[in-house]
Amino acid sequence: GGKNPWVTNPPSTTLIRKVTQALKSTGVPIDGFYTEEVREDGRRTGFDVVALSGKRGPLSRVSSDSSTSRRECRVGQYIVDVVSFEQLVLPLLRNVNLGSDAEKKICVIDEIGKMELFSQSFIQAVRQTLTGSGTVILGTIPIPKGKPLDLVEEIRSRKDVKVFNVNKENRNSILQDILAAVESCRK
Helix, strand or coil, rough: CCCCCEEEEECCHHHHHHHHHHHCCCCCCCEHHHHEEEEECCCCEEEEEEEEECCCEEEECCCCCCCCCCCCEEEEEEEEEEEHHHHHHHHHHHHHHHCCCCCCEEEEEECCCCCCCCCHHHCCCCHHHHCCCEEEEEEECCCCCCCCCCHHHHHHCCCCEEEECCCCCCCCCCHHHHHHHHHHCCC
């Protein structure tokens, strides 16, 4: 079987979008989501999840005060809206495994990071999608810093995963490498 191409950022979302557009233009069936910064008056106020279909929902927002309930899912100054994230992303991941096996679908997952990993359902859905044979996952994982994230390490060490490390030097040339990897996965 082919390899699932995974990309480590920064800044991966731009690259993922370019890859997605290139694949879409060739008529390959593709679905999934990416994460996008939300800015107000020049400063970042949070992140949205944007489905390839155009649907979007909040992933996280800057918290207005420092006192929070213990139940809240926080990453730094951001409070993660797990419910909103799951409502948008889980149907995408579940649907991607359905459909005909005549043509392998591509599923874009940008990204698997701390915010997204607050969702246990998301973790399960990613695992299921990885084991499903009819899908090629094009995903992004954060560059390791601090405590390792279990799912990220699990993905990184999978035999069917190929990780591309994106940096300033290679980020223009790597687009072709990733496209080539996706093509070979679908065969």
